[in-house]
Amino acid sequence: xxxxxxxxxxxxxxxxxxxxxxxxxxxxxxxxxxxxxxxxxxxxxxxxxxxxxxxxxxxxxxxxxxxxxxxxxxxxxxxxxxxxxxxxxxxxxxxxxxxxxxxxxxxxxxxxxxxxxxxxxxxxxxxxxxxxxxxxxxxxxxxxxxxxxxxxxxxxxxxxxxxxxxxxxxxxxxxxxxxxxxxxxxxxxxxxxxxxxxxxxxxxxxxxxxxxxxxxxxxxxxxxxxxxxxxxxxxxxxxxxxxxxxxxxxxxxxxxxxxxxxxxxxxxxxxxxxxxxxxxxxxxxxxxxxxxxxxxxxxxxxxxxxxxxxxxxxxxxxxxxxxxxxxxxxxxxxxxxxxxxxxxxxxxxxxxxxxxxx
Numbered sequence: 001x002x003x004x005x006x007x008x009x010x011x012x013x014x015x016x017x018x019x020x021x022x023x024x025x026x027x028x029x030x031x032x033x034x035x036x037x038x039x040x041x042x043x044x045x046x047x048x049x050x051x052x053x054x055x056x057x058x059x060x061x062x063x064x065x066x067x068x069x070x071x072x073x074x075x076x077x078x079x080x081x082x083x084x085x086x087x088x089x090x091x092x093x094x095x096x097x098x099x100x101x102x103x104x105x106x107x108x109x110x111x112x113x114x115x116x117x118x119x120x121x122x123x124x125x126x127x128x129x130x131x132x133x134x135x136x137x138x139x140x141x142x143x144x145x146x147x148x149x150x151x152x153x154x155x156x157x158x159x160x161x162x163x164x165x166x167x168x169x170x171x172x173x174x175x176x177x178x179x180x181x182x183x184x185x186x187x188x189x190x191x192x193x194x195x196x197x198x199x200x201x202x203x204x205x206x207x208x209x210x211x212x213x214x215x216x217x218x219x220x221x222x223x224x225x226x227x228x229x230x231x232x233x234x235x236x237x238x239x240x241x242x243x244x245x246x247x248x249x250x251x252x253x254x255x256x257x258x259x260x261x262x263x264x265x266x267x268x269x270x271x272x273x274x275x276x277x278x279x280x281x282x283x284x285x286x287x288x289x290x291x292x293x294x295x296x297x298x299x300x301x302x303x304x305x306x307x308x309x310x311x312x313x314x315x316x317x318x319x320x321x322x323x324x325x326x327x328x329x330x331x332x333x334x335x336x337x338x339x340x341x342x343x344x345x346x347x348x349x350x351x352x353x354x355x356x357x358x
Contacts, residue, residue, distance in 0.1 A: 218255025
């Protein structure tokens with residue numbers, strides 16, 4: 001068992017050591033965006049057996065894997081277009097997402113229904129580690145089965161017997177981590193988002209409603225705005241709209257505008273962003289974005305979104321599936337985030353699935 005102290009200055013050296021031990025089927029304790037984690041090569045049967053032995057984990061219990069990005073994820077998970085759009089909003093971040101497995105990783109890591117958990121953490125060390133190795137690695141917490149997670153290496157070592165310590169090849173000590181909850185686990189294999197474990201972030205279902213007209217769509221927008229309006233004095237309200245072309249994203253935004261005394265809202269497809277002054281004391285400005293034509297994080301820089309995330313502002317993002325890494329900026333500020341997924345049922349009917357991030 002080797003222990004190394006991690007600093008920002010020796011990151012490259014520590015990553016090389018972690019890569020070495022993972023390629024040799026070793027177990028590596030590492031810091032993450034939530035708790036101290038335990039990494040093993042997800043393509044090595046020897047490494048995975050060693051991990052289960054260390055954790056005393058029942059062999060029929062699944063373990064999530066970490067990948068570098070969504071392109072890498074597609075090698076190991078079956079991801080449809082609907083799931084893709086939501087994943088682009090959530091990740092990277094403190095979520096474990098359950099998806100259908102392609103059975104490329106060691107199958108012992110899968111659940112009995114042949115699903116597998118995926119993590120793409122938004123954390124400097126895990127990003128560097130994922131970029132340095134070709135294979136995915138396990139993203140389970142570094143604790144024994146049915147024991148609590150650890151936020152310091154001292155606490156971890158105090159919980160282990162000599163025999164357990166000898167199973168660990170490398171321990172990367174980054175001091176005491178913030179006491180964040182383990183990742184929120186959500187299952188995307190069904191028709192709706194199902195939460196399996198609540199972490200610091202939770203997409204809480206608000207409503208699922210069918211509409212059959214423009215008027216009903218705009219009434220729904222008004223009702224949702226009224227639900228959250230009293231919180232606008234303390235934080236920015238952010239509504240993220242996801243749906244195919246022609247499903248009613250702009251119609252919904254017009255409904256918000258009507259309730260705020262704005263009657264000239266049009267889609268900002270070609271200019272990306274419009275700003276409107278309102279006649280409501282709680283929402284002073286409505287910022288309306290259409291992200292359809294944006295392709296990279298650099299395209300967001302001129303928008304200065306970070307300066308708009310202040311109380312009494314309402315930000316509405318059409319094509320919210322294109323937010324990508326900007327979502328991390330939004331969720332880490334003083335914001336109330338509402339995710340609205342719009343599905344076309346027939347030519348004239350739509351289904352609105354609404355979730356609140358808390």
